[in-house]
Amino acid sequence: QSALTQPASVSGSPGQSITISCTGSGSDVGRYKFVSWFQQHPGNAPKLMIYEASKRPPGASNRFSGSKSGNTASLTISGLQAEDEADYFCCSYGGSSTLLFGGGTKLTVL
Amino acid sequence: EVQLVQSGAEVKKPGESLKISCKGSGYSFSNYWIAWVRQMPGRGLEWMAMIYPGDSDTRYSPSLQGQVTMSADKSISTAYLQWSGLGASDTAIYYCARQEYYTRTVDVWGQGTTVTVSS
Numbered sequence: 388q389s390a391l392t393q394p395a396s397v398s399g400s401p402g403q404s405i406t407i408s409c410t411g412s413g414s415d416v417g418r419y420k421f422v423s424w425f426q427q428h429p430g431n432a433p434k435l436m437i438y439e440a441s442k443r444p445p446g447a448s449n450r451f452s453g454s455k456s457g458n459t460a461s462l463t464i465s466g467l468q469a470e471d472e473a474d475y476f477c478c479s480y481g482g483s484s485t486l487l488f489g490g491g492t493k494l495t496v497l
Numbered sequence: 498e499v500q501l502v503q504s505g506a507e508v509k510k511p512g513e514s515l516k517i518s519c520k521g522s523g524y525s526f527s528n529y530w531i532a533w534v535r536q537m538p539g540r541g542l543e544w545m546a547m548i549y550p551g552d553s554d555t556r557y558s559p560s561l562q563g564q565v566t567m568s569a570d571k572s573i574s575t576a577y578l579q580w581s582g583l584g585a586s587d588t589a590i591y592y593c594a595r596q597e598y599y600t601r602t603v604d605v606w607g608q609g610t611t612v613t614v615s616s
Contacts, residue, residue, distance in 0.1 A: 425542075425603075489541065
């Protein structure tokens with residue numbers, strides 16, 4: 388059982404928007420701004436898409452956005468494209484130098 | 498280009514020892530933490546530990562303390578993860594990644610090392 392809770396799967400049609408939630412607790416997501424989101428295509432390493440809850444690193448598509456409210460963080464992908472089909476993981480700082488990951492969400496583009 | 502390149506896949510028997518590596522390039526290796534993250538078959542990601550190559554300061558996940566050992570040789574920009582006695586439950590893909598201190602973010606990942614433990 389992962390420390391952070393994500394839906395197992397979400398789906399959407401090309402051009403639509405989807406949102407993936409990530410629920411933690413007051414000791415991690417609710418306490419720190421350090422929430423990240425990663426995209427992982429099969430057979431590949433994860434790729435950073437969002438950090439500090441809502442910031443995009445260089446090279447990440449602006450169709451990806453993040454937010455945080457209380458103990459829940461969210462990743463929104465707008466204008467869905469076939470290439471967005473992948474697994475998405477959230478990650479939060481858990482204090483004492485540790486990082487906590489969510490169980491992952493499989494995004495299917497219909 | 499910032500890169501982390503990991504050693505190749507390993508197949509081991511239970512009880513054997515193993516050391517895998519992660520070589521950094523394109524940045525000041527000594528000045529960034531290196532984290533190890535494992536992904537068990539069909540499962541999510543799990544942060545295991547991190548090391549600061551500049552002074553070899555290490556931090557371990559409480560659930561994994563004592564099961565693995567991290568080390569680093571800053572002279573060759575390489576970090577290591579090792580086991581003294583593998584078990585079947587160690588079968589996983591192991592990623593090294595650069596962990597940025599101020600944003601607590603893992604921003605650059607290695608390609609992963611697949612470790613299979615089977616009799």
